[in-house]
Amino acid sequence: MTAIDPGQSPLPPLGTVGFARWAWRQLTSMRTALILLFLLAVASVPGTVLPQRGNDPIAVRTWIEDAPTTGPILDRLGFFEVYSSPWFSAVYLLLFISLIGCVIPRARHHWQAMRAAPPPAPRNLMRLPDAMTWQGPAGAVPQAAAYLRARRWRVVTGGTPASAESPATHWVAAEKGYLRETGNLVFHLALLLILLAVAVGGLLGWKGNVIVREGRGFANTLTQYDAWGGGRLVDPAGLPPFSFTLDSFAVDFERTGSQRGAPRSFAAEVTYRSEPAAQPQSAVIEVNHPLEVDGTKVFLVGHGYAPHFVVTDRTGTVVFDDDVPFLPQDGNFTSTGVVKVPDGQPQLGVQGLFLPTAALDDVRGPHSVFPAADDPAVFLSAWQGDLGLDGGAPQSVYSLDTAKMTQIGLEALRPGQSWELPGGQGRITFTGYVRWASFQIAHDPGKELALVGALLAIGGLMCSLFIQRRRIWVKVIDADADGDAGPEAMPAAGAPDAPTGARTTVVQVAGMTRTSTLDDLQAPALLEEMKALAEDLRSPGKEES
């Protein structure tokens, strides 16, 4: 063998194929996978620091408004939708390509290894760590083979006849723990399965959010949702035709101690029909207890108050009579909302604050001090002018565009109280309130697949981390190849199963693990197996049970 001098081997010119092969090898190397894993971890971080559109679109808007220079730049770079941004996708797609490129050759190799015979015993078995040897009767080879086969080792036997230099030897080679690599492959393929499940959910799944007031109903059609998003392959006209009515909403808060105000239970009592003609059924939807209808789940995700207002115009005609959902702004349900009365000249708009347990101080202004409606009040600010509804641009029902309006007054009302608007414009009455519950309604056809993938991943992981690929060799050397004195020298008393009589041999047992990450230390489990095997071989009278 000649040593290769690296300085003298000129690099062959890389053609297109050569470059592609080189690039593929780089991409599928463990080191690249390692770097991609780091990149994936790092790329995930910004989405936990910056608000994300998918979770909190309002916070994203506020963030961008507060940072007029960096906000739009970060937005363009996808920092408010990190997990669907091109750079995040690039990292995980590269990682999965690397994974595939790594798994396919390994699977091929593993397939061959599983069908291959364990390699024969090394020449000098005693060099292996923890090797054992003793003198004993012949017959250790078939006994060891039977013992190991019974314990589901893959076993081959062989031997070399006596020659001038060395005595005759017989050996058993056994291997076990193929499940380690199988588990490893299953784990990585299961990750692909999870990715597939996410893709299925993304294409075929949909979810929507809706606020339903007590006493009101909801039918599962697109127009009834406050927000709805669906995959590319979802037909929005073909949603399951169920409907439900929120009969009542019960909520309970902690009243004492440091956790005062923390929610203790929510329950939405509903009556639902799986289709318009179906029998109505009752159900209670709670956090952790969604309602499942027709493969779709209805989750309770939030709640709040909807104060009821009656507005009359200057002639006394009722122009508005409804309960208006107000959105909670803090843990004590200080809630904000808007009443828009377009049927009037000029139009009327009211910004309101609903306080379930009202308090007023100089620092915080009007605010709520407890989330239950113990002492409700509304603080109203009335505007008149143009609501801006005619422009055709979609408007939030929770905010008032006051650009073309003028403020006409402020007032605080308790339930039952009325406010005569300045200048005889009309009157606003705060009659009371109902509660509302917000529901997330979701359908994800990929979730079962994701669960299967996750369970396979855990199972594969456990196999690949806890099972060791290991080999055991037993070698039997004729101790006394040239004479007949041997047998009598060490009679194996009471060894009826020794087929060749009382011939003495040297038995050697050794083993090693074949796992890449555990080979720093000899595996204790293998040593135990070797000891058990040795004990079995040294007590020839004991039969396999």
Place this chain on the structure above:
Amino acid sequence: MTSSLAQASIACIYASMLALTVAMVAFAISFASGRRRQPATAVPELVAVGGGGSDLVDAHDPGQPGQPGQPGLTVEAGDPAMQPGRRSGNVGMSVTWLAFALLLVGVVLRGVWAHRVPWGNMYEFSITSALGILGVFLLLSLRRDLRWLGLFVTIPALLTLGLAVTVLYTEAAQLVPALKSYWLIIHVSAAVICAGAFTLAAATAGLALIRRRAERGEVQGFAARLPDALRLETMTYRIVAFSFPLWTFAVVAGAIWAENAWGRYWGWDPKETWAFITWVVYAAYLHARSTAGWRGSRASWIAIAGWIAFLINYFGVNIFINSLHSYAGV
């Protein structure tokens, strides 16, 4: 009646902290007066087999006088009881068991007082995490001699408990509705065991880094009292290999719970994302362990990074980041 249960719980936890302090001092004395261990290649390691077959420490010693026909037999150098620091190490172990028992009673009483599993807020998560750290350590110590590690386990456990009783303490009696699910028991118990295991792995990884650096030159001082870097690294690997599937399970259980509570199994909520980051970093650790050039100190750094990600997820997300998982109660 109920408040006396709460008081008893607190009393147990303070008693446990006292015991841990004693154990920490004992371990410190043991460590400081312990034997200096030279690299195995230089001096054959003679290992005191105290707690049964200490496979991690004595299994693959190049200098081990393995005798044919007597596999696995280790030869002792003199009377093990005479080794310096051994007695205080034993005191440390015993007192750590006592601290664990007291803490266990404290956690259980807290649950009895509140009529639920004691995992409703950060105070309760923290005392249970300290229980996890001690539990994993004591479990491992049943199979191998870990007295040298005691100091580096009692310190984080004590810090966790100290934080719990001072900063994080809450009187919370009941669970918020989102936590009322049997998945709480499954998800949190797995995560708490991982907290203990990851902390232990970070400790051994940190010690491995110190020892590895020392082994490049002359091993002396602090590092001389540590086991070989190779052994510390292997121990780190084994702890991570044990906890990584468990962490995977904790994340999956959380996803199933999230699907049941919020209608999606994964929503990139900060808590979920940091759990994912932790998972990815430990996955990188396992890959590093089978990549040439990464197995030693680099892998140890990654194990520490994984633990830091775990800590960020626990303290950072609970306290500083607005998340669906903000159950800190502080």
